[in-house]
Amino acid sequence: MIITRTPLRIAVGGGGSDLPSYYERFGSFFISAAIDKYVYIGINKTFTNEYNIRYSSQERTKEAGQIRHPIVREALKLHNLGPLEIVSLADIPAGTGLGSSGSFTVGLLRAIYAHKREIVTTSSLAEEACHIEMNLLQEPVGKQDQYIAAFGGLTCFEIDRGGLVTVSPLPIASASMHDLEDHLVLFFTGYSRNASNLLADQKTKSDVSDDEMIKNLHFVVELGREIKKVLIAGDNRAFGSLMHEHWLRKRKRSSGMSNERIDRWYDAALANGALGGKLVGAGGGGFLLFFAEDQKGVRETMLREGLEEVRFRFDFDGSTVLIRE
Secondary structure, three states: OEEEEEEEEEEEEOOOOOOHHHHHHHOEEEEEEEEEEEEEEEEEEOOOOOEEEEOOOEEEEOOHHHOOOHHHHHHHHHHOOOOEEEEEEEOOOOOOOOOHHHHHHHHHHHHHHHHOOOOOOHHHHHHHHHHHHHHHOOOOOOOHHHHHHHHOOEEEEEEOOOOOEEEEEOOOOHHHHHHHHHHEEEEEOOOOOOHHHHHHHHHHHHHOOOHHHHHHHHHHHHHHHHHHHHHHOOOHHHHHHHHHHHHHHHOOOOOOOOOHHHHHHHHHHHHOOEEEEEEOOOOOOOEEEEEEOOHHHHHHHHHHOOOEEOOOOEOOOOOEEEEEO
16 A cells, blocks of 8 residues: 655746746746645555546546546556556645646656655656646646645746756745745635636647737746745745735736636735735636735635635645555
8 A cells, every 4th residue: 555645836936937838938937835735645456457546536447548537547557557546635626726636646656656666756756747747638737736746845946948847945044934834824715617728828828929928927937036036035025015916917817817706805805914915826716825914804804705714834745655555
């Protein structure tokens, strides 16, 4: 029995520049933070000649190629594994903007390598997860989710035009890091959405050199670098204001990025103690993240609006093997 634990994430700065439609032309920079909400994957030997796959659905099949779950199917085919029992659980539902697909892929691969008793580097693990989602499945996603899931932490990523990713921890003082954790508040909007649809729109506009999209992403990258500077300097309040700037630009990328209710919740939070915030992920729903000067005021406001808070801390372990028997 193998059980892995892989963190979900919040985007801190530069999000959206991690798609190949952008970084293959301009390079990329973004900051991401793993949080202590997880995807768990269990792999066990089966006593039958069938694959037994359990997630939100259950599948039994004798052929890996017949598995409906696309990530599981491609990972098993890639590693040429025979029948196994694979089970997944998560602290947060999929489709809510916290990078669950990337975390699932990384956690599954971590479990597969542990099952095979093979060593894999963290970078190789992340890159293989990207290969499955971006190349084999042709999903219009980037590299942020897989890399932060594999590495964990509060981490900076640079992608060159060839797709090579350079990873470095954000050099932030412990006191500043804890202050940042204390002032970040996360609320579930109750929506689930398909990130692929929103990201496909961004990819299409980037591919055809849509001037507004490219300018938007250039701005987001430079804002990400500015966020890095203020966080290193310990100026977390400036980070809160930069979050607001980021959201104003991000919501222009697609008509599906926001809606009247999300805008109302956002404005209410700003009027009651938040310095800035944004929807985490591709947009359209999921989680609202705020930097709150007055956490109590923001929490009471969101509670009146019917939004549930999810409290979190940063995760510095990345994808790990919890049980190996």
